[in-house]
Amino acid sequence: MAHHNTIKANSYNGLVQRLNRFPLGAPPTELLFKVLKVLFSEREARLVSLLPIKPFTDKKAAAVWRMNLLDARVILSDLADRGLLLDYENEGSTTYVLPPPMAGFFEFSLMRYRTDISQKVLSELLYQYIKMRSMFWIMKRHQT
Numbered sequence: 001m002a003h004h005n006t007i008k009a010n011s012y013n014g015l016v017q018r019l020n021r022f023p024l025g026a027p028p029t030e031l032l033f034k035v036l037k038v039l040f041s042e043r044e045a046r047l048v049s050l051l052p053i054k055p056f057t058d059k060k061a062a063a064v065w066r067m068n069l070l071d072a073r074v075i076l077s078d079l080a081d082r083g084l085l086l087d088y089e090n091e092g093s094t095t096y097v098l099p100p101p102m103a104g105f106f107e108f109s110l111m112r113y114r115t116d117i118s119q120k121v122l123s124e125l126l127y128q129y130i131k132m133r134s135m136f137w138i139m140k141r142h143q144t
């Protein structure tokens with residue numbers, strides 16, 4: 001499959017590997033990559049793929065990303081504003097966490113009014129992805 005070579009060569013592959021650490025995961029398909037390309041820039045995909053699974057602070061993200069704290073805060077804030085990260089106050093500082101893809105940032109990104117992406121296109125891609133994923137689980141269930 002030629003598309004696997006393309007997938008492995010870009011930043012989105014790292015993000016998919018990161019998402020697959022969640023219990024439900026996100027099966028790597030061309031459709032998933034289309035969704036991620038709507039939601040994340042290539043740089044954001046690379047950066048988010050490096051974030052810890054457990055909740056983290058802006059200081060931790062800055063250290064992981066090897067950038068200054070102010071730049072990390074700007075990126076984290078933007079991702080949280082777009083529903084791609086969750087943020088909450090914890091003992092006077094902000095804590096961040098990447099929600100799982102399903103019942104997580106896919107849906108959160110649609111809960112915000114946005115003009116930077118086509119929410120119609122994103123909705124259609126997510127519908128197709130959820131439908132494809134449902135078929136995957138049905139087929140897998142019948143194999144056992």
